[in-house]
Amino acid sequence: MTMYSPTLAEGSGPLYKELADAIERDIENGALLPGTRMPTHRDLADTLELNVSTVTRGYKEAEKRGLISATVGRGTFVSSDATASTSLVSFEPSMPGMIELGLVEPLHDLDPDISEGFRRIARRKDTSSFMRYSDPRGMPEHRSAGAAWTARFGLEVEPEDIIVCAGSQHALACTLSGLFRAGDRIATDALTYPGFKTLAAMLGLRLVPIAMDEHGMIPENLDAACRRNDIKAVYLMPGVHNPTTTTIPEGRRTEIAKLAQWHDLLIIEDDAYDLTDPGRIAPVGDRARERSVYIAGMSKSIAAGLRVSFVAAPKHLLKPLAQAVLNTIWMTPPLNVELAAMWINDGTADRVVREKRAAAARRYMLACDVLDGFRFRGKRSGFYLWLDLPGQWTGQALEKAAHKHNVNVFGSEKFVVGETPASPAARISLTGPGSLDELEKGLGIIRKILNQRP
Incomplete structure (x- = not known):
């Protein structure tokens, strides 16, 4: 002290x-x-x-x-991140020639053809329905498409269990504002998505960091935290964790679900990057459906500009979630959701996911070559790496040094929760650069920087 x-x-x-x-x-x-x-x-x-x-x-x-x-x-x-900016997006214009190895982009050149999509919609006779107020939960046919999309993540639900939101960040905002009150505590990984941290802070929610290992959140530590604190929920990214890329194995998912039932926790799952990894394990909430909110987004795998995400929840939570949608934007724009639903139903979404995985795999192999000799974790078709930093380097030090060389990266300090010590690591986006050549150049600069003293 x-x-x-x-x-x-x-x-x-x-x-x-x-x-x-x-x-x-x-x-x-x-x-x-x-x-x-x-x-x-x-x-x-x-x-x-x-x-x-x-x-x-x-x-x-x-x-x-x-x-x-x-x-x-x-x-x-x-707080370990007290001196670090948790924002992933700068409102200032980027420097000319800046190589983006911080923000994870969804490989926009492989997005579906929006012009063809609009032409197909325009040929329909009922297009005026997309310009009117509609049910805050989403149109029935859109909720059906949402149930089909959620099944891609390993969770089978009925269309009546779906709420349509304007992207996963909006889904998180509706979940936190609709189901919790200021002062409530939510357990989360000791390293977690910065957008969740800033949203919780804005709503006055308190995050309780839970220690992790190579398999994700440690159940024993979650149990101990729940015994010490009045915790209302647990927030997880079990498929491809942001930022560490860890996947929670099936046995541990069952343990966490049992703890959620024992301690009366709501399970919030945000698997934004799960579809970048072809492996599939049923979500944690599949083992405790009555206390699970699952967010199946489309931004990272299909198209970020659509701002469409589907929330699967038990029936007793649907009304407050729908009310949160109504209170924020009234309804997710039906025209956007119609495009997403069309691509889900006709197979376009599945094709785009496969193509983006293949493109990401080529970038991953390039990163393995350029960063040979450094320790990092990642998925073979993943969109980012978790890079261990050598010597006396810290995440913040690398951020500053890289920025001087026109490269943007995110140090571990952006992701830490509470007093959790910031590990010497950084998240390296593989999909931020517009081309393989630009990615190779950016990774080469990072390698050269790390071979020097901080």
């Missing part, structure tokens, strides 16, 4: 906010480092001559900003 004594700025604002501001300043200037254990509420109150309740509110405000995280029985720590 540090002998931390922040300097509170004199102002007219509440003292608890001034404390949170001071913590934020000290993290930014390096006075508080990621992983540092903070003083207890009582100790800091005595140091600053404040009420304990003021420090408690200040800590809660700092936690809401993602600056610190508290674990029952362990204390409060500076």
Whole structure:
């Protein structure tokens, strides 16, 4: 525990906010480092001559900003990602010639032919139905297509169990806003999708990191966390984990499902990259249907611009999920969903998935050649790698060094949850570059950087 004594700025604002501001300043200037254990509420109150309740509110405000995280029985720590941007997309224009090895793109040159799709739709007599308000759950024929698409992920459901959302991020937003309240705790892998982290923070939800190994989330650690905390749900990416590419094996999926039943957890599964790997294991929630929300997206495997995703859920959760759709966008644009449904039903979607796997496999083999001698994990037809960094390199250090050479990568700090130590690793996108030549150039620059001292 540090002998931390922040300097509170004199102002007219509440003292608890001034404390949170001071913590934020000290993290930014390096006075508080990621992983540092903070003083207890009582100790800091005595140091600053404040009420304990003021420090408690200040800590809660700092936690809401993602600056610190508290674990029952362990204390409060500076978040490992407190100094890292968790955003995957910059709103600033990219530098000319920047090679994208950070953002995972869905190989857009292999997307279905949208012009042909629109021509087919235009020949129909009922096209005006796509321009009207419709059921927030989705049109019946679109929910049927959603059930068929969900089956591609190994989950058989009825069309009545499907909610149509505007992409997987919207599906997550509807799930979290519709089924949880501010302050609720959700267990997640110690490394997880940054979009889930920022969404949870926006809604005031608290994430509890669960340790992982080479097979994904460790059931014993999930069990221990549930015994220490009042956890409402567990968020998983069991097929191809983002960022580590780990696949949870069947036996462990059964263990996690049993724990969810024992501790009354909702299972949220977001298998955005599952179709990039031809192997198929039934989702965790298939073993506990009454407490499972499964998100079957189309962005990474078919076309990101459609913004179509299908949520499979038990009947007692459908109404709040539909209400969340209504509260956010009223309904997912039916014209977009009609295109997606048409491609699902006529086999176009399956063909595109096969073609993108084949293209990704060529990129993976190229990466194996360029990064020979380095340790990394990935799928043979996957869209990204999880690269272990040598020597004294950290993810953030690689991000900064690569950026100077016009290459964008994502260090492990973007993905860590709470006080979880950031491993010396980085996620390397294989599908961000527009061509194999550009990918080879970007990977070559990364190799050259890592052969130097940080």
